[in-house]
Amino acid sequence: MSLSDLPPPTGDPVVPAVAGAEWQRLSPRMLLVHPVRGLGSMLVPLLIAFFIGRGEDGSWWIWLAVVGGALALVAGTVSWFITRYRVTEAQLQLRTGLLSRRVLTAPLDRVRSVDIESTPVHRVLGLATVKVGTGVDSSRIELDGLARDQAAAMRTFLLSRSGVAARPAAGTAYPSQQWADGDQGAPVADGAELARIDWGWLRYAPFSLSSLVVVAGVAGVLAQFGDDVPVDEVAVAQQAWAWVLAQAVAVLVVAAVVGVVLGWVVLSTASYVMTWWNLRVVREPGGNLRVTRGLLTTHSQTVEREKVRGVRMGEPFLLRFVRGAELTAIATGIGSGGTTRVLPPAPRTVVTRVGHDLLEENGPLTTALVGHGPRARRRIHVRGQWATLALTTLTAVPTWGVDRWWFAGWPDWLPVAVLLGVGAASALLAEASWRNLGHALTPRHLVVQTGAVVRTREVLERAGVIGWVVHQSFFQRRRGLCHLTATTAAGSEQVVVPDVPLEVAVRLARRATPGMLEDVLA
Amino acid sequence: MGTGERSGGPTALREPAHRVSPRAVRYWVVNGLVGGVLTWVVLFTIYSFLPDSWGRWLGPLFVLVMVANLADVTLEPIVRYRRTRWEVTGDKVFAQTGWLSRDQRIAPLSRVQTVDTHRGAIMRLYGLANVTVTTASAAGPITLPCLDSDVADRVTADLARITGQTRGDAT
Structure with a gap:
C-alpha cells in the first residue's frame, strides 16, 4: 500500500477538489434531499386526494399527485447534474439552467456577507446552503448543498479573500492554500461575544407583534366554529332554564378568551424558541459580525464589519409596556431587504447595549431626540383626518342620498358614528406618531425615530449617506415642513426624517455630511 | 442633540442654476393632451355600460375631470417649467x-x-x-x-x- 492510499492522518475533513478553476458539482447527498422535497410538494395534492377521494373519482387526484411528485424529483435530480460552481482567482461562479444557461458571478473582492443555512433535511445529511451577498447585486448567489465543513471553509475563504482584496499590499492568495488552512467549523473561539440567548427573555415572546398576527389567524378560524353556537336561540329563550343557558354562554366566552390567550402564549413561545435557539452574536477577530441561531433550521450569518451601516430598534406597542425591544442590523449586500435580525424581543437595556456594540458608538439608541414641533403636529393631525373625511363621505352619501338596495337599511346616525369613531382613532394615532417622532445627530450616526403603533428608531452611519432628498408636498410647503431622506446603499436604501421643519432639515443634513451641501444652500 | 444651536445660517436649499429646455413646455402640453384623451376614452367606455340612472352622479365627476384636464394642459406646464x-x-x-x-x-x-x-x-x-x-x-x-x-x-x-x-x- 503506497502512502497516497492512506487516509488523511488527522480528523480534519478533506476539502475536495478546491483548487482553482475546476467546475464542481454540489454535494451528491443533495440527490437524497430532492426526493424529500418532492414528497413535500406532493403533500398538498395527496391531502386533497384524501379528502376529495372519498368521492368516486379521487384516483385522478392521486395520479396527479404521483406524477407531480415524480416530476419534482426528476427536476431536482436534473438540476443537480447541471448545476456547477467554481472559484477562480477573482470570482465565485455558479452555472445553472438546462435550456437557457445562466452563469451567476460574485467578484471575490465584493463579497459582503456569507450565510450558512441548514434545514432539518440538510442537517440530517450533514449539508448546508451557502448564500453569498455582494455589494454589486441585490440578489445573492445560493450554493444549495455543500458538505457542512466545506461550507464553513468556503465562508472563511470568501470573507478572508474579500478582506485581503481590500488591503492593497496583499499578494494573490491562491484559493487552495486559503481553503486548506481555513478553519474547519470551530471558528470563532476567540471572537468577542456580544450577546447570547438568555431564556429569561422568553417572557417577552408573547408581547411581540408578529406572534399576535399568528394568533389572530387562529382566532379567526376558531370564530368560524363559534358561529355554530346557537347564541340567538339562547337570547330568545324565555323558559325557566334560560338562565342556565346564559351561564353556559358566559362560560363558553370565558373559555374561548382563555383559549386564545393560552394559544397565543404557547405559539409565540414555541416560535421564539425555534427561531432563536442557541443565539450567539459574535464579533470575530477580524471585526466581522456573526449571528448564529435556530433550533430546526440553523442560520449562521456573517457580515463584513464595514458593511454594517447601522441598526434599527423596534418597539411594538405591547412590547413597550414591558420595556422590551427588538434589534435589527442594517447592512449592505446581505439580501432580504438589507436587514438581518440580531436580537429577539429582549429587555431594552440589553438591546441598547448590543446595539451600541454593533454601532461601535455609545449613545444613538439612548440619546434624547429633537422633536419636530407644533407645525409638524398640526400637519400629522390634519393628514390623519383625511381617512375620516373619506370614510364619512363614503357612508354619508349612500345613507342620506340613496334609498335603495341595502343602503336603505343603514340608520341615519351611521355617518355621525363613523365621523366620531374614526376621527377619534385617527387623532389618537396622529398624536402617538407625533410624540414618537424625532431625530438626533451623534458624532458618527444619524438617528431617526418614527411610528405610532410600532416605535422604530433607525440609526444610520453618517459615512453611509450617499445623497439627500428634500421633498415637500403642497401642504408641507404651506407649513414650511419637508420629508428629509438620506439615501444609502444599506438596508432599505433610505432613511426618512418625516415632517421636519425645513430649516431644521437643512441644518441637520448639513451637519450630518459636512461639505455635501455647502454650495447648494440658500 | 441641539438643532437649536447655530440657528441663523441658511434655512433652505437654493434653486439649481439651470432651467430645462423651453420646448419642454410644449412637450408637457402634448403629454397632458394625450393623457386627457385617454382618460376620456376610458370614461366614455365606462359611461356607455352604466344604467342611465347613474347619470346624475357622473355629471359632477365629469366636470371635475374636465377641470383637472384643463389645469393639466394650461397651468401645469407653465408652473412646471418655472419650478x-x-x-x-x-x-x-x-x-x-x-x-x-x-x-x-x-x-x-x-x-x-x-x-x-x-x-x-x-x-x-x-x-x-x-x-x-x-x-x-x-x-x-x-x-x-x-x-x-x-x-x-x-x-x-x-x-x-x-x-x-x-x-x-x-x-
Missing part, C-alpha cells in the same frame, strides 16, 4: 422637480454609479432628453428632465468622464 431646475457642479448633481410638490435631490458625483439618457417618442419630436443618474441607493436616482438633446449628450459625457475617475461608492 424644474437642474445643475451639475464640480462635485455634485442637484435637481429640483415637481409643480405642486417640490423635490430637491442631491448626490455627490463620487457616489454616482450609472448615467442614462432616455428619449421618449414625443420627446424626440421636440428634441428633448431625460438624463438619469443613479447611485447605490434605489431611493436616490436623480432625473434631469427635458434637457435639450445636445445638452443632455454633453452632460452625460461629462458625468461619465468624471464618475469614471472616482472610486468607492459607499456600499
